[in-house]
Amino acid sequence: MNDSLGGILQEMFTMPNVKWDEVWVATYETIYMTVISTIFAFIFGLILGILLFLSAKSESKAARIFYSVVSFIVNLFRAIPFIILILLLIPFTSLVLGTISGPTGALPALIIGAAPFYARLVEIAFKEIDKGVIEAAWSMGATTSTVVKKVLLPEAMPALISGITVTAIALVGSTAIAGVIGAGGLGNLAYLTGFTRNQNDVIFIATLFILVLVFVIQFVGDWATNKLDKR
Template sequence: MIEALKEMFSFEHVKLDAVWQATYETLIMTSVATVFAFVIGVILGLILFLSSRKKGRTNGPVYGATSFVVNLFRAIPFIILIILLMPFTKVLMGTIMGVWGAMPALIIGSAPFYARLAEIALKEIDKGVIEAAESMGIRTLELIYKVLIPESLPALVSGITVTAIMLVGSTAIAGVIGAGGLGSLAYMVGFTRNQPDVTLVATIVILIIVFAIQIIGDSVAKAIDKR
């Protein structure tokens, strides 16, 4: 036990250039996927929210179809989603390896998750505010960018913070099958080569990234809420 701990905290196998490269790859995967998840998730969330509010021949099927797609991709475990999307990823990105090879799975896996968070955020808006805007004859697009988005923005930021943290974990899973990043460093180098000090360092860096995302997200949400 003592020998194992000594080996873990020796840091003799840790190469800073490899750690920096892996950190950069993780940050790229997380940031790009988060941006796309935010845009797609907000659009899907708005469709779910708006189509659930009004009854009609088209709204019911629109909500049902959108909800089905969102629930479908949310239910697929990420590791399986990567495998299922490999043919699509190969055609779209030209590769199934590396940072960009993991991007379609990261986006498709996180956008539906965030869509539900966006829908919840929109449902928390005071109905009186929405009804007052509609009573003045506001159009749907104006309702979205003048009422729905501004009123729900703190909750939307909190939701994307949760999604970004989830994406950090997803990048680690993707790294195990060749996407690069800290997950790849921890498994391909730390685990397979029996270098626990490398795995420890990769884990510490992942934790730092997660804590940083949480702090930044909370700060932005509070700043918006105080306006």
């Protein structure tokens, strides 16, 4: 047992199986998937969050129905495990992108999985704004677009940045899962090269690079949040 453990530790520190060109390609693929999916999750999630918040506040019956439908869809996609979501979206991904493999093939599932999650964070961020500020804007005759641009977004911006930081970190984990089924990236490297070939040093390096990426995202997100928070 001790010899086996010692062998694993020696392999991890000497890293005889690590091919750095493969590591850099896998790192690029993970960053590519994370950045692109985060951008689109931010856009779609922000739009969904605004619609959810505004329709929940409306006294219109149509708006209430709209809120119920959108809320159900958001909850539905949030509840589906990511690995299953990828499989469910294979026909859609193939139709839209013409491929279901590689980093690009994972993007639809990553975006569709993350956008509803971020939409809820957006809705929560708007609900935390002082109601008096919003009501004052309405009472002065501000239009809906003006309220969104001049009140909701500026007031909730620190929370929105914090929310997209959490979403981006969750997406890093999702890219690792996507990698297991052929999307590339560090998850693919850890599983297909490291696990299936029993190369613990490759698993260690892939994990280390994922952790570094997560820490960088968290640092940048915290810095931006603190810069924008005027309290």
